[in-house]
Amino acid sequence: MTGGSSSVKVGAKVAFTVTLTNTGKTDCTWDFAKLPVGVTVTSGSDRIWSSDDCAAWKPRGKTTVRAGKSYPYKVTWPGQRSTENSCKASTEELGAGYYVATAEIKGGAAKKFVMQLHQ
Template sequence: MRGDGGDIYWRRRMSLLVAVLVVVAVVAWACSSGSGPERSSSAQTSPSASVSATPSVDPLLAGLRTLAMGTASPTPSTPTPKATPTQRPRRPGEPCPEQDLVLSLQGGKEQIYPGDSRPSFMVTLVNTGTVMCTADVGPRAMEIRITSGADRIWSTADCVSGEGTEVRQLQRGVPYVRSLEWDRRRSSSDCRATPSVALPGTYVATVRMGRMRSTKGVFHLR
């Protein structure tokens, strides 16, 4: 029984000691928290103190802020210039590019053909490239056409016998020349029809080759 009474005694003493320590801790915490606003108010009433005070910055936050600023506005990089592909040199005998050809028509300009006289024309095709090339100068590929207003009167592409192709080699600067004489008769895709004679009036002759067009040759039939 005495032993039990001694234990109870010491337990009460320990409980009292813990309670005292808790009270001291609460009082200390209250004093420290009370001094915070007081210091804050004194800083607000003193302009010089607020200006000169330098807030402490967490190094970790400062590093994160710097990293975020760098991500938001990256330094523009200089674009790498693209390499220009080198053009393969043309080999002699390859088809002529249209940009290397000059197509022209001579004759018929403002000329008057009375009676049974026949208009005559001369077509030239010149290679301005660096090497010899080939071109189809057949009646379909290099078409000579005569019109009167919107009316298609005559064309070398009408009623062509055979394949109608004629591939020629064009040396640089050496013109290919073709001359023709129009018999003043109309032509059509229906080769079985008997062609009629063109009436007196104003006519226009042009040469067509792919996307190329020659200058117009205007002439008159009387």
């Protein structure tokens, strides 16, 4: 997972690129319903935002990833807190500090991206 910048203004949107790589020797079809990939933003133990909170924030359907190739897709964190099972972000302003975005395949690998929010 990669992000646009490791230093971001409080409240700014942050786009992440999550890349699925097929290291096998044959093409594979990735079904996002069976193997969902989610991105969660935390600050310490505080869960701030998750793409799991809204189906529209996650990739859907299926994609074929050719052998030895990658499939990148973008996830955008609106720079705000989310609420479980709601596609609306909170209007609460987050504080300056360090935040960690974690992309994770259900039951599998995880990658982290650390960023600092500043005023």
